[in-house]
Each structure stands twice: as structure tokens, then as C-alpha cells.
Amino acid sequence: MIYGVEQEQDWNSLSDDAFRHIVRADFEEHYPRSLRFPPSRLRWNQNRDWYRRMAAKGWIAPAWPREYGGMGLAPSKLLIFLEEQEHCGIVRFQDHGVLMVGPVLMRHGNEAQRQRYFQGILSCDEIWCQGYSEPNAGSDLASLRTRAELVSGPDGEEFVINGQKIWTTFAHDATHMFALVRTDPDAKAQEGISFVLLDMKSPGVTVRPIRDISGHEEFCEVFLDDVRTPAYNLVGKLNGGWTVAKSLLGFERIHIGSPKLPEHGLHVLMRIARARGLHRDAVFCDKLAALQLDVAHLGEMYAHFAAIVARGDPLGQDVSLLKIWATETFQRIADLIVEAAGPYGAMRGVSDIGGVPVNVLANFYKARPATIYAGSNEIQRNILAKHVLGLPGH
């Protein structure tokens, strides 16, 4: 079974320099100037042309093994690939399929599911969203109430799903959803949950975008009324969804712990500081150095956890620390950007600060939800207090 596009060549056999040259030349020539370094994430209709092209080239899943249709890049090559993407200001797309569904199906799915879904992910014909949070199940995710009942349908067994998901990022761009649903209402909270896949075009699915405080519409409410999905869309065991989701959570936490956003924020901060003459202000310079160190030490800590993942060892609960530190460091940077901007601190869009174009509020808004989603930082602290520090329960 060939899942994606045949690779042009064995990338790992090239020298690093040769590979970098190929990737950079391609990005520089083809990635539209107008899309570089956007202040917020773009909708799929803006991303689509570029990522369809990447899919057609077989470059959509650089980290996936070749046997599954990825580029199968070795670490040094993958580093170059990501560096060049960042260098060129290429924006992240609606990538839940590549980042989450793929890995989860490789680990917990069956061959039929991989055959059904990998081609859609790799061609970007199918775009995925994550149906976890509910109006009354945010930090307390295990209390989710969206019900799925297994019934006999005309084409075999199927789940009938009823409930509501919320804060679903780019649900309005998605063709499919992976969701946590309650399949055993009598079991203890985490034990009656299953991980299922569904088609967003199914009758009974209603998507309503939610406007956020920055004026963007990235997340949505999703209403599920008698939505039917075939039983073969169950991933892992029935009532075993929590285990499947948890294996993704560690992955998500370490991704959120990446120093990339804080590093970018620091750069914006320095541009503003220079434009406003703050690089001669000792108070500002002290704050800046503290943040530079916060980011540098985040990088060291991230490397520590990444090494554990790279060895194939499971991440401990202590990985929560990474999410807390990365997101709060990013917030401190974003807040100092607004402070450093002074009277420009409330300007919408791109401001001209002494001839330097800067979007002052982009990082500020981007930093707000980071401490809330993927388990709020307060929940992460609860986890650490209980499981790592061994402090007593309430």
C-alpha cells in the first residue's frame, strides 16, 4: 500500500548543505510573499494552495516514516526542513491530521483505518479538527457528556452521537473530526470514554464560529445531533479512548513547550525596543535579559524532554512543567512588547514605530489562550503537585 506520493529521492543520503539548498530554493521561489509571517493563523482557503502543492510534492509530512508516505527525514534533515520553513515565514496550517491523527493511527489504529485516512491527510483533501472540550468539560475534560451509542444500522454497526463540542480550532475548515465521546455512562469518568472519527459532512453536524477578543474566528462550537459514524471509526478499544487521548496529550504538551513562539516574541520585542530607544534604558535591558534567559533555559529544558522522547521512553508527568514555563514565558514577553510599545500598545494591525513596521498586539493575543488550552496551567500545576511533588489531595 502506497499512502502518499513517491519521494523524489532518499533525502537522508544528501549532504545537509545540499538538502538545505534544495528546500530553501523551493520555499523562496514558491511561497507567496503576501503570506509570510502573518500576525495570526490563516484560514484553510488562504493556506490551501501552498499546502496542496507541498502534498503533491510529497513534503506534507516530513517527520512521518516513508512507509507511511512521509519524507522520513533523519534528525539533521528534519531540523533543516523546519528551520527553512521558519526562515521563510511559512505559516502553520490546519495540521491536526499530520500532527495528531497520523501518529495516533500509527500507534493505536488498525491497517484499515490507516488505508482509509492516510491518503486524505497526505493529499490535504481531508482536514481534521479535534473534538475534546465541551461547555461543561474544559479543564475537567473527563466529565465530558457527548454520548455515543453503538447501534445496528443499514450498513452494519454505527455510533449515534449526541452532544456539543466547543473551542474546536478551525472546525469550520475541517472535513473530519477526531472526538472523545462517552460510550459507557455508568463507568467511572475516564473509563467510559472512546476515541472516534467522524465526517463533518454527516447530517446533524452544525458548526458555529466563535469570535475571539482579537477579532479573529479560529475556534468554533460544534453541535452533534444524532450524528452517525460507522463502528470501524473507533480508534483503540471501546471505552479505551482516554488512553489514546493521553498518548496525544504528552505529545501536545511537549509541542506547546517548544521555544519557537517565545523566540519569535523576543525578536519582535527587540525591534520595538530599538525603534523606541529602549536599548539604552537599564530597566528595560534588565527585563529583556531576564526574558532572554527564561527562553534560553526553556530551550535547555525542552531539549531534555525531547531527548526522552527521542529515546522512545515515555514522558513522565513532569512534562507539564514545560507547558507552564513556555506559555507563561511567552506571555511575559508579549506583555513586555505592549509595555515597550508605549502609546503604540493599543494599535490594531501593523504600526509604524519610528519607521519600523510592527504588529504590537499579535503576540499579545496569541499568548492569551496558550495558558488555557491543552489543560490550563492551573490544572498542570495540580498535576505536578500531586504526581511529581507528592502533595496530598484536597
Place this chain on the structure above:
Amino acid sequence: MSDEILTLLTDAAAAFAKPDAVRVRRLRAADPGFDRTTWRAMADQGWLSVTTPEECDGLGLGLRAAVVIAERLGFALHTEPFVPAGVMATQCVAGCALAGGAGTDSARQLLTTLLSGEAIGVLAWQDQAGQLAPGWRSVSASQCGPGGLGGQGIVLDGTCHFVPVAQADVFIVAAQCAGVPGLYRVAPDAPGVTCTPHPVADGTSMATLHLRGVFVPAADCLASGASAAQLLQGAIDSAMVAVSAELTGVMERSLEMTLDYLRTRKQFGRAIGSFQSLQHRAVDLWTQLQLTRAAVAGAVRVLDDPASDERARRLAASGAKARAAHAALLLTTQAVQLHGAIGFTDEYDLGLYLNRALVLSAWLGNAAEQRRRYGELADPFGTAEAQDAPETTLPSGGEAARVAVAQAAAHSTTQVPA
């Protein structure tokens, strides 16, 4: 160095240095505030030789090994001057011995007595309080000829500040002779030497070293010129990292005591550690400890890599010390708060850790001073100007790590049968 040696060293250090508050209280009341018998035992363990290269009869294990020992000494609150004498001075003198200058023989002979624990040597280099780089100005050296005090040699005049270990057996003094920096070996009992100790919070002392016409034979000029400057700077950087590791140990034990207290102290009918506000504060303190560990580990990698340039070394050392000094004072003062009134009593051991944290944080640059040094070295505005694309040139393990994550996520899945 293999990880096994490191593990052995960790175990040996843990067996050797155990927290013993009775010992700490006895020593803080005594002069010199540490125990010379323990110092010689540390020498017998080979600890004073870990960073010294094998060609100088050392173990050549690098800073990696030194931080393991320093961390444990911090944990056990051993005030023996491992970092200033066992890392900083030995590294500098070993460098002098290898530099091949006129002072090679003296440096070799001195190194032997330092490594054996027979003599405690420290560097005297601070022109003024709060200096983080040698200024080479406070002590001037003038040549004197054969007709002088004791033959061919140098006469030193000046003052050095914040010299660790007032009771040291030998001082390695940074001085400038006709514009050329040099490192001079000075005995505390040489005519013209006055060493004034100033007691510090943990019962040890810092000294001001006055030199009035102190004659140093030419053979005791251990190094001069660029190599002297480089050796002193290198020793300072290593000491910053090693003392950060020692602070890690201080923090670890303080946090351990605090967590024990939170688990067992009951108020309102329940363990106070069940209160969420205290839990979250404990997590934030633990986070600072983890950050310090990461910063020290990163700095050790940079300093132990011969390919690292000087700027990278100084950035890493400053970063580690800035983090450790900030984290240690935060953690130990908060530990007192979380304990309540008992934490403020002299009878309770926590205060011993707070006092040690004060001393080690203040030595070689506190958090604010190190941030300033880091900021000057990083020079973000110099580099930001030259760049258009939003990327940072600051060192970070981030990129490589991101790759490892992405890679591992893909790879770990391939082991699962279809």
C-alpha cells in the same frame, strides 16, 4: 567521560557528604568556618583533581564531574571551599603549569600541593566590588632588579576585594606589570600582606587582601600576558557554573524539607500541602529548581566543549549563575514562608540553607549583576539590527529538540505492528 564514572561519583559524593546540622552549627561558630580534615578527605577522594588534566596528574573529568560534587556539597551544606579552591584555583594553576612560561615549575609544584589537599589556594582578582571580569588595575606590579629586595622579581602593591577563604594558604594574585597582566603566587605570611576577613551569613568569610610592597620572585609569576588573562577568565566562568550547581543542591534540600513539611503539618484539620495555593507555589519553586538544573547542564556542555568560543562560554556561565542565584534566593525565602514561624528560627535547619544561598548567590555575581553581564554579552540590539527576518541568534536547545520530538513521534509509531 563515561556516564558510569559520573554515576559512581554521584554515589560516592552522596555517601561522603550527608546533611548534618550539628556539624554545620559547630563549624559556623569556628574559624575558619570549614573543616581541614574534611578538605583532605575530599582530596583523598580525588575530588580536587577532577577538572585538572591528566598531563598535570589530574583526573581530566571536566566540569561535568565538578558540578556533581558541588551539587552534593550544597545539599549537605558543606562549607569546605570546593568551588573557589578545588575548581577555580586548581583550573587556573593547572593552566599556568601547561602554559610553558617562566612560572611553570612553581605552578607545577603549587598544583601538587593544591591537589593533595595540603594547601588551599584561591584567586585574588577583584579590583572593585561586584566585578565579574578581571580589570587588572587594582594591584600594580613593578619590576625589581638583582639589587632589589630578594633578587630578580616583582613588587606588588594594591588591594583585592571579595577574596573567598580568608584563611587560604596561598593567594594567586592578578596584577598588571607595565600594562601586561600576570598571575602571581603570594603566601599569606609574606611581608606586606594583610588579609582582612569579613564574616558572611553562613559562618564563613570573604577577605580583603592588601598588598604593600610585597616581593614576588620572578619564578612565582605563574603566567603573564594573554594566557594569564585567558586562564583567569576561564577559571571565573567555570566557578560561576560550579557554584550554580552548589546552589542547586542547596535548593534541592530546602525544597525537600518544605515538601515534607507541607505533607505533615496539619492546620484546620488537614495537611497544609492539600491547599491549592500552597501547592501551586511549591510547583513554581520546583520549576525554578528544574530550570537551574537545565541551565547548569547546558552550561557544562558548553564549557566542557573545547570548540566553544569565549563568548559562548561567558554567556552560558552568566546564564547559569543568573538563574541559580535568582532561583535559590526565591526558593529558600519562600521555603521560610511556607514553613511559617518555625522556618524563621535558628533552631530549625532551614535557615542554614537560606544563609548559604545568600552567600553563594552574592559571590561571583548575583542575579541582577549576571543579567547585566549576559545582556552586554548577548548584545541583542547589535545582532537585531543586522537582521531582517524574525529569528533570534541567541543560543537555545530549541531547534534540535523540536526535531527530536517530531522525529521520535514518527519513529515510535513504526514499532507497532499493523
